[in-house]
Amino acid sequence: MKSIVHDESGSADVLRLTERPVPEPGPGEVRIRVVVSAVNPTDWKSRSGGMGAASGTEMVPNQDGSGVIDAVGDGVGGLAVGDRVWVTLAAYQRPDSGTAQEYTVVPVERVFVLPDGAGFALGAAVGIPAITAHRALTVAEDGPTRLGPGALDGRVVLVAGGAGAVGNAAIQLARWSGATVIATVSSDAKGALATSAGAHHVVTYGGSANVAAAVRAIVPDGVDLVVEVAAGANAATNAAVLKPRGVVAIYANNGDHPFDLDVRQHMVLNARLQFVLLYTLPSRQLRTAGDDINAAIVAGAYRVGDDAGLPLHDFALDRTADAHRAVEDGATGKVIITVADD
Numbered sequence: 001m002k003s004i005v006h007d008e009s010g011s012a013d014v015l016r017l018t019e020r021p022v023p024e025p026g027p028g029e030v031r032i033r034v035v036v037s038a039v040n041p042t043d044w045k046s047r048s049g050g051m052g053a054a055s056g057t058e059m060v061p062n063q064d065g066s067g068v069i070d071a072v073g074d075g076v077g078g079l080a081v082g083d084r085v086w087v088t089l090a091a092y093q094r095p096d097s098g099t100a101q102e103y104t105v106v107p108v109e110r111v112f113v114l115p116d117g118a119g120f121a122l123g124a125a126v127g128i129p130a131i132t133a134h135r136a137l138t139v140a141e142d143g144p145t146r147l148g149p150g151a152l153d154g155r156v157v158l159v160a161g162g163a164g165a166v167g168n169a170a171i172q173l174a175r176w177s178g179a180t181v182i183a184t185v186s187s188d189a190k191g192a193l194a195t196s197a198g199a200h201h202v203v204t205y206g207g208s209a210n211v212a213a214a215v216r217a218i219v220p221d222g223v224d225l226v227v228e229v230a231a232g233a234n235a236a237t238n239a240a241v242l243k244p245r246g247v248v249a250i251y252a253n254n255g256d257h258p259f260d261l262d263v264r265q266h267m268v269l270n271a272r273l274q275f276v277l278l279y280t281l282p283s284r285q286l287r288t289a290g291d292d293i294n295a296a297i298v299a300g301a302y303r304v305g306d307d308a309g310l311p312l313h314d315f316a317l318d319r320t321a322d323a324h325r326a327v328e329d330g331a332t333g334k335v336i337i338t339v340a341d342d
Contacts, residue, residue, distance in 0.1 A: 009049030065099030066123030162194030197309030232257030
């Protein structure tokens with residue numbers, strides 16, 4: 001089978017196309033014929049050595065993807081040969097199981113049936129972004145643990161970076177669940193994407209713009225929950241717009257600004273700061289998130305493409321290095337790799 005591999009850390013130039021044997025699934029595993037692979041920031045950061053140096057053995061990049069199950073191991077229930085599926089965390093602690101190849105073998109707990117009518121591009125695009133957004137939206141002390149119609153009724157959600165993949169997912173899932181959604185973006189063009197995703201209000205930052213004042217003008221009582229992509233840069237703004245007992249769910253610190261907090265201000269608010277990373281979530285929470293995401297897909301509330309505020313950028317498997325470069329260079333939307341015809 002054709003695989004993209006690297007055995008050293010570095011730029012996208014370390015990625016190369018090679019032939020590898022088709023793997024066999026073990027107990028509790030399934031083999032997937034990959035149709036579409038997706039690239040997330042975590043993929044290029046891992047490849048470049050930002051999450052630890054390469055081991056010297058061949059590693060296959062990309063955590064997310066979609067395809068068709070073509071073999072199952074012993075003890076597998078609920079999934080069968082021929083099922084259309086999406087997968088996430090495929091390469092976590094399994095360096096040769098990334099989705100940038102024609103077949104991959106993964107544990108069943110990382111695999112979800114792709115709803116009827118949903119395309120493989122959508123299946124590949126959910127994964128890490130959507131589950132991250134689901135986790136961020138369900139960490140409030142008195143908030144819901146599941147998402148769906150009515151789950152966030154009466155709540156105000158502020159999504160920082162509303163044109164990014166996680167931001168887009170958070171907007172769609174929060175809107176589906178009944179929240180009033182405000183998104184912050186860096187340009188009018190990105191604002192149009194956030195609006196297409198379903199944001200009720202968009203605030204553009206930069207220059208002399210006072211984001212906190214703009215948010216308070218929309219919701220004078222403040223926001224219940226912030227889905228945060230740039231914790232350091234936005235710390236003061238978040239404190240200024242948060243309701244008492246509000247939550248800031250932090251999944252990244254884009255820009256690498258120092259994360260300095262006014263401790264007393266957050267104490268007065270009884271604020272909660274919740275850090276979010278999927279790799280250390282228990283499998284039951286991955287399953288819950290996947291089930292809710294699938295329900296949103298079935299309801300037509302979770303989509304990809306221009307009209308959903310998430311433009312797709314499609315590459316062939318032999319251009320995986322270019323796909324990685326696109327994400328690393330900040331492409332707006334979702335970068336996917338078509339591995340095979342569906």
